[in-house]
Amino acid sequence: MGLVRRVAVGALAATVVFCVATAGGAEKNEGAPRDFRGQEHAPPDLAKLPLVVLDPGHGGPDTGGVGPSGLTEAEVVWVVASELKLLLESERVARVVLTRSSQSNPSLAERTAMANGLGASLFVSLHGGAAFHPGAKGASVYLASEHGRAGHIVLNGSPPELFRPTRRRSKSSKGSPVRWEAVHAPHRAASHRACAAILAAFKNGGALEAHGLHEADLPVLQGSAMPACLVEVATLTHAPEEAALRQPSTRQALVETLFRGVRAALEAGR
Ligand SMILES: [Zn+2]
Numbered sequence: 001m002g003l004v005r006r007v008a009v010g011a012l013a014a015t016v017v018f019c020v021a022t023a024g025g026a027e028k029n030e031g032a033p034r035d036f037r038g039q040e041h042a043p044p045d046l047a048k049l050p051l052v053v054l055d056p057g058h059g060g061p062d063t064g065g066v067g068p069s070g071l072t073e074a075e076v077v078w079v080v081a082s083e084l085k086l087l088l089e090s091e092r093v094a095r096v097v098l099t100r101s102s103q104s105n106p107s108l109a110e111r112t113a114m115a116n117g118l119g120a121s122l123f124v125s126l127h128g129g130a131a132f133h134p135g136a137k138g139a140s141v142y143l144a145s146e147h148g149r150a151g152h153i154v155l156n157g158s159p160p161e162l163f164r165p166t167r168r169r170s171k172s173s174k175g176s177p178v179r180w181e182a183v184h185a186p187h188r189a190a191s192h193r194a195c196a197a198i199l200a201a202f203k204n205g206g207a208l209e210a211h212g213l214h215e216a217d218l219p220v221l222q223g224s225a226m227p228a229c230l231v232e233v234a235t236l237t238h239a240p241e242e243a244a245l246r247q248p249s250t251r252q253a254l255v256e257t258l259f260r261g262v263r264a265a266l267e268a269g270r
Pocket residue numbers: 057058064065073127128129130
């Protein structure tokens with residue numbers, strides 16, 4: 001029996017809850033996260049579960065990669081993230097907040113800052129692997145490189161308040177700039193374990209072929225104050241994979257793969 005038996009295909013538009021990142025709105029971490037109307041969107045019985053922030057890449061005018069027949073990366077990762085949220089919550093594995101709505105496109109820093117502000121246990125950014133090489137295919141998992149250039153770029157000048165992790169900041173550090181790349185350093189080992197767990201889910205009966213675990217200068221990961229991974233769930237520019245991603249059965253298998261990966265990552269990241 002499939003893991004997504006409780007997820008009604010086609011019901012996403014009515015059930016997915018949007019959440020908007022704000023710089024000051026996430027200072028307090030008590031209770032369930034709130035949506036843009038100020039309403040709690042996690043049922044009370046989910047409140048004690050670990051919080052996972054899922055980041056569907058791109059959005060709005062930024063479509064991300066586009067497959068040969070027009071399927072966009074933003075659309076694929078939005079559907080996958082939305083279904084994954086429903087499955088993780090229905091199976092009581094985690095409560096989930098998405099970094100964007102179906103049409104919005106927050107900046108990379110806003111996405112990361114949202115996870116930091118909510119005190120998430122795990123941050124997973126989802127992309128669709130638009131490869132430049134036409135023969136490239138499959139899924140890949142990335143973690144932040146140890147000394148990424150991206151951090152140095154962001155840190156020219158004083159980082160705005162938005163960039164600061166709000167949960168674990170000590171009183172003594174208040175008012176002093178937080179080095180972007182230093183935020184993630186204490187969580188790197190846990191990130192490696194979490195990302196390896198997600199990759200293992202792809203390799204063990206995953207929906208698509210999976211490649212290795214990679215390190216890269218990825219700003220969306222390098223400022224995260226928790227274990228963080230970026231998953232290229234597929235390679236959309238590979239025509240057979242694009243065709244497969246149009247099939248509900250492939251998307252369901254992909255969601256189940258990610259579900260097993262996130263569940264294992266939460267255990268591995270502790
Ligand atoms: Zn992307």
